Amino acid sequence: MLAVDVGRAYVRLALADLVGEIAARAEEPSRAESLDGLLDQLSRMVAGLTAQAGLAPGDVTVAVFGTPGIHDKETGALRLAPNLPGWERPGAVERLAVVTESPYVLENDVDLAAVGEGAYGLGEGVSHFVFVSIGTGIGMGVVIDGKLYRGSQGAAGEISYLPVGEGDPLVDLGRGMFESVASADGVVAIAERLGLSTGTAKDVFEAARAGNEAALKAVAAEADHVAHALAGVIAVLDPELVVLGGGIGAQAGDLLIRPVSERLESLVALRPPRIEVSTLGPDAVLLGALAVGLATARDLVFERAVAGPAR
Template sequence: MLRVMNERAVFGEIFRLGKVSRPELAQATGLSKPTISMALADLERARLVRPIGLRTGNAGRAALLYEIRPEAGWVLAVDVGREFVRLALADLVGDIAARGDERRKGGETPAELVARLGELTRELADEAGAALEDITLTVFGTPGIHDKETGSLQLAPNLPGWERPGAIELLAGVVPDTPYIVENDVDLAAVGEGAYGLGQGVDHFALVWIGTGIGMGVVIDGKLYRGAQGAAGEISYLPVGEGDPLVNRGRGMLESVASADGVVAQAARLGLEGLTSAKDVFDAARRQDPIACQVVAAESDHIAHALAGVIAVLDPELVVLGGGIGVQAGDLLIGPVTGRLRDLVALRVPMIKASTLGTEAVLLGAMAVGLTTARDLVFERAVAQAPPG
């Protein structure tokens, strides 16, 4: 047990530090140099780490460097969006070996969607030079909430059929006989922001996703907060604005007025004709179209009222705006939203910034979750397969 604990500590530090020498590992772990050497020998024999040459340039003996063996594991990240599916296959150190995007047909059954995801996965594996059985873990990001008791996906109207009991279990067919994780897409986007984006080094922040849908990922003390039912951050149901009859039924009040469809509906109601997307409306506002500017003002007010409640409850250091509207219209929204918040909240208004990750946020979050879990899985498998002694 002590040997395994030492190996896990060394493996974790190599994962964290990258290319590292034995003396550096001894300093990082507090283990003796002979113990480090024994652990490295075991990890190399298990094909989890490898030597990669000497560090030169310093006085004294050149130090042999070790790194994680990239092919020791593979992580598949899948973003099942409302309009697109996005996939990425990365090795154990996080280097993406293959990437694919495809527009969803819409209205496909869960079985049809899973079959297509399986085809795309096989294409990615071929491109990366890996076999399906080499994939250690798959992380799926989806809209809605994964109800683990029924195996269904709730509050995801754009994924018809997934609300049926057992539907989530179909995802096991994407990479057969491989563990998988299902997470809310906006939660994963928040993880992505914390690992690769504006949330790096920020202990308390919220990622507010504004696009075809609205949601929020909450990070407290550097960790994702899910809530008792996994529904933390479902701000689309905040009582902000009034439900818009021009927008599809089944949405929360905030989402019905502040999502992309809500923006287009508001523009049509005010008489702005010929615009079919929220992007069109925001582009018109940049041209100083008076009606489009009215729509932007209303959108800013809706967002500010929603954030006022978020700030009062969570007191975040940072609010990151993501999603199509949050990223593409940040230049139009951040100033008015910040100004409105100064009138609405008694606390200091946190920094509000547009995400720099764009459409990659969910995939990157899935990758961050997957790499951490896959590291443990490959280590546990190697220990289980190691001969006693």
């Protein structure tokens, strides 16, 4: 089976057998600036990966694609994915058929990261947890009673739209209030507003570790935003565990977990859940796609075996 993580910055692929052993993998900077360019890139990478494993594209049992946004099954468009231009057009998702000759499944990338955490990471054996990705965008995967919860329209966990940061000039309602102030761009903008000249969110966090006063204030603002968002999540879902991932969640956990946890003490009714940084790093989405793909592939192989050879 084939697992594909389609991100704004990188595209990651892995080919695995039915035991889950990865036979080949590949990673490239993403050509996400256009739908056609990204489809061409994916097609080339899949062909190269299957050839590397000694397979033909048709030998792949199933492919699982993880992307930002929500698949609108009525129109075939990808909604709420501004970092993937062109995918909002009707029928865009169906064009993935040119990438692989096998049946394919499309899932939200953060949902897949939550599945990956449950199968291979900190969520293993935890019945109620959330995976919160904070980076160029913000999203959340929800696991309830050990199962991924998608909601009625597949939009459960779209916490980028939580009303956090109201009144801040950074807020862009088209992007989501919380995401506007707490994503990587928001962290940089707040730091610059405080007098720190910087290029990336990573620079802000490194400056904070070095003791820069403006950077420390920017990190404190980020922690406050995250704490208020998590307070709403905790009040509704009461998770046992919050796993932080994404560029900011993974890179700045050492700066965020303690102040977020302390702030939550005064924001939630009962004891806050554990907050930990994902141990899966950038492979979380890919591993979640593998977990989903393995279950689907095994079912398909079983169905074919029961049906017997075509006559």
